[in-house]
Amino acid sequence: MITVENLSKRYGSHTAVNDVSFTVEPGSVTGFLGPNGAGKSTTLRMLTGLTPPTSGTATIAGRRYAELPNPGRVVGVMLDAAAQHPGRTGRETLLLNSGLLGVPAKRADEMLEAVGLTAAAKKRVGQYSLGMRQRLGIAAALLGDPAILILDEPANGMDPEGIRWMRGLLQDFASRGGTVVLSSHLLGEVQATVDRLVVIGGGRIVANGSLGELLAGQGTLVRGLDPVALRAALVAAGYAVEPVADGGLRVEATAEEVGRAAYAAGQILIELRDSDGAGLEDLFFQLTGPADQLAA
Structure with a gap:
């Protein structure tokens, strides 16, 4: 120890x-x-x-x-x-x-x-x-x-x-x-x-x-058939939404909350999961500040 x-x-x-x-x-x-x-x-x-x-x-x-x-x-x-x-x-x-x-x-x-x-x-x-x-x-x-x-x-x-x-x-x-x-x-x-x-x-x-x-606080990653309409529906439901690569969205909400909001808006989802794939990189820069640069 x-x-x-x-x-x-x-x-x-x-x-x-x-x-x-x-x-x-x-x-x-x-x-x-x-x-x-x-x-x-x-x-x-x-x-x-x-x-x-x-x-x-x-x-x-x-x-x-x-x-x-x-x-x-x-x-x-x-x-x-x-x-x-x-x-x-x-x-x-x-x-x-x-x-x-x-x-x-x-x-x-x-x-x-x-x-x-x-x-x-x-x-x-x-x-x-x-x-x-x-x-x-x-x-x-x-x-x-x-x-x-x-x-x-x-x-x-x-x-x-x-x-x-x-x-x-x-x-x-x-x-x-x-x-x-x-x-x-x-x-x-x-x-x-x-x-x-x-x-x-x-x-x-x-x-x-x-x-x-x-990483639990990094939100949920979601992708839908209509990314524009999905984003509008999630914003209308009161959630903070950030675009990510390949048309995905990172949402400050649980997967259940995102799924329910999408369902209520009639949006078809093709991916819904915890946003931990790139979460450590995001967390690192949030914690250490934008002025800190990480060496490759």
């Missing part, structure tokens, strides 16, 4: 993180989101002992990271896949880490196989693609068989197959009681992977809850 309580970090007169509190329970994949400069990376660095907080606490399994007797056996961390030594092979990298963690050397080969890098085990890391380095970083994070994973942008550089593989790995890890914190700018992938969200903006937590709860 991860517990962050009233965590703050100030650099002179600048406050990078301001009184942040949240918990991450076992058995969950939590997306930790925020635009560039929001305090996301600083929070993760404080959580993993790389940056001392100005005030507040961040604990992993009830202890500060620096107090864990063998941190890598409790929490697997990947904050920068490019930080691996380019002159070592993938296998050498994991063998070195296995010695530091006190795990059998065979664990290195097991992790290379688990992340699909067995064929590249003897290749130098400097020759790896970014996606391969991400896989190696995930292998290093899993090496000590931790109960907790903290991963910053693990899908960067991965192809669709790699992203799908990573999603399955993290969800399987959580299903076995593991705790995952996942930071990413790929909102569609976050939405497909996580079950909880913590969103930070301007150094403060602006949203914290289950994915379903946070």
Whole structure:
């Protein structure tokens, strides 16, 4: 379990993180989101002992990271896949880490196989693609068989197959009681992977809850045979309506309310569902403000 309580970090007169509190329970994949400069990376660095907080606490399994007797056996961390030594092979990298963690050397080969890098085990890391380095970083994070994973942008550089593989790995890890914190700018992938969200903006937590709860307020997506008449009927019924792609409408009402209004107006519907397909992107920009720009 991860517990962050009233965590703050100030650099002179600048406050990078301001009184942040949240918990991450076992058995969950939590997306930790925020635009560039929001305090996301600083929070993760404080959580993993790389940056001392100005005030507040961040604990992993009830202890500060620096107090864990063998941190890598409790929490697997990947904050920068490019930080691996380019002159070592993938296998050498994991063998070195296995010695530091006190795990059998065979664990290195097991992790290379688990992340699909067995064929590249003897290749130098400097020759790896970014996606391969991400896989190696995930292998290093899993090496000590931790109960907790903290991963910053693990899908960067991965192809669709790699992203799908990573999603399955993290969800399987959580299903076995593991705790995952996942930071990413790929909102569609976050939405497909996580079950909880913590969103930070301007150094403060602006949203914290289950994915379903946070997206529930995103309304209903509806499409009809006559989009113009359908929109007029919904507006006349008193609902806020916003056009979306392909002639659809996003309505600030429940699916039942939209269906009843359409029925009363004699409108034939061809689609009616919760508007969560693009909901995370909309929610993100609503919470972090129009001035914040999300990197691709």
